[in-house]
Amino acid sequence: MTNRRGPNYELRALLTEAGWTQEALARAVNALGAEIGAILRYDRTAVAHWLSGTQPRHPVPQLTAEALTRRIGRPVTPEAAGFPGCARDTTPADPVAGLTALCRTDTDATRRTLLHQRPYRVADAVVTGAPAHAVPGRPLGGRTEVTAALHDAIGFFAASIDTHGGRHARSALSAYLADDVMPLLTSAQPQRLRREVLVLAARLAFLLARMYEDGLLHGVAQRYYTCAHRLADESGDRTTWSVVVRAMSAQAQRLGHLPSALQLADAAHRGARTAPPAQQAYVQAQLAVVLGRTGDRRGALAAMGRAERAAERAGSASAPFDCYPAAALHFQTSAVLESLGDLHGALAALRRAAGERAASDVRGRALSQARFGQLLLRTGHLDEACAAWESFLTARERLRSGDAERAMRDMRQALQPYRNRRPAAELLARTVHGR
Incomplete structure (x- = not known):
């Protein structure tokens, strides 16, 4: 932590407006930390230090601002919360420039950590209508001689997520976007070819968003989803736009933001009518x-x-x-x-x-078995649940997936009341020792 001059009156006023105690703010910041894969254990004493003028290290000012934004219902910046000097997170208006800047940051080891600590922002989980300038003629995104390499990349990275999990080959995809795809979009191209490349770039950005979401880095995943739907909008491809917005809805839903999830799902529904x-x-x-x-x-x-x-x-x-x-x-x-x-x-x-x-589809099979175990336990079938979780753990060993790790934690929590029963005890022991 670093010190600043004088008490943080801005943060105190926002706490009053939010109707929050210091403990409530600490809990909200900890919960937001989980959305970026960080384990935080702040309590009211930490918030008391912030109120007295101590400035926490990055990304806590950003997490605090997002927590207050969600609670109050209007945008709150770190500066407005009394944390000056925080870097502003701006996105270029042009979708190609936006993805280019994002990929450059993601491939720069000195800046990547700050990007990965970006919180998910509910205020950004909004889209306008589907592309109004849908392109006539054959659908965009088809395989041609010029775009064959991009299609091969899409097939490879999509299969990688299913087989190995979202934490595998993530840096390779961001580098591929930066080094191979962005130059295609910034060079002079016939209009039809540029639109084809825009669609394929949107699909690759979508896959990278999925990777980050599976890695439980929801803020940067949201950034890539946003780039993907903006590229699809620029291309005029309503189908790809709707697919991306649908995924954005699923992300908002899993984080508990149901109004955003419903708005996005409805927008995808309206955009996909001719898909x-x-x-x-x-x-x-x-x-x-x-x-x-x-x-x-x-x-x-x-x-x-x-x-x-x-x-x-x-x-x-x-x-x-x-x-x-x-x-x-x-x-x-x-x-x-x-x-x-x-x-x-x-x-x-x-x-x-x-x-x-x-x-x-190792990842899909693993997560299905994990969910199967949860439902079986809820319906009173402990032995069957443990058998499903046994299959889940076997598949999980082949994955680099934050979702699979979260499913394992959920399994452990669900089995704690049954830890004296043999099948449950064996599963719990297996996860403790990493077998």
Whole structure:
């Protein structure tokens, strides 16, 4: 920590406006730390020091400002919270310049740490309408001789997430964007080719966002998602735009920001009305999950029905962005049914998901088994739950995935009341010793 002159009256006034105690602010900052993969243990005494004029180290001023922003409902900067001298986080208005700047920061070892400590910002989880200037003729993003290398990169990194987890090859993708893709966008190109490259760059940025989200670095993941939907908007590709915005909705939902998640899911739904069936299924499934979480049973079931009908119309394509695997749809169906209180239906959907998972989808299989264990335990089937978690732990050993690590922590917490039962004790011992 560093000292500043005089008490922090700005922070005290914001605490009063928020109706928060010092302890409440400390808890909120700790929770935000978890969103960027940081374990923080601040308490009211730390906040008392901040109020007396001590300035905490980065990224605590940014986390404090975001916590107050969420509580009060209006933007609060670190400076407004009485923490001067914090670097401003600005994004160029031009989408290509924005992604270029982001990738340069991400590939610079001296600046990467600050980027990775950026908090998720609820105020940024907003999009305008889908591209109004949709491009006529054949769909954008198709494979051509000029764009073949970009398609190969998309296939490689998408498969890497499924097989190895989001923490694998992340720096390779950011370097590829910076060194190979950005020069294509900044060089003189025919308009049609530039739009093709914009779409493919958006898809690569989307994959990097997924990697960071799976690594539980939600702030930088949000930055890449934002770049991806802005690039898709610039290209005029409503389908890619809707796919990205759908993923942004899922991120907001998992962090507990349901109003943002619903707004984004609805925007994706409206943007995907003319999309191919596979992408419509992908978008509708997320809308169903959010509606279920918000208590809209009729809306959730209607959206799930649309997702299922769209999936039935989809072809047999297997390339990333052109398909929506049946296992993923069953997983979302399970989430919808669970939110509506139908645990047996949720279990049945998860069983279908497990049966449909491709062998190469190690991450999806692991997370399905982890969720399967949770639902089985909730329905009173301890032995079956432990068997599912055994499969999860076996798959987890092959992954570099923050989501898998979080699922293991959730498993340990769920099993604590049963630690004297043999199957639970064996699983807990296995995780303690890393076997």
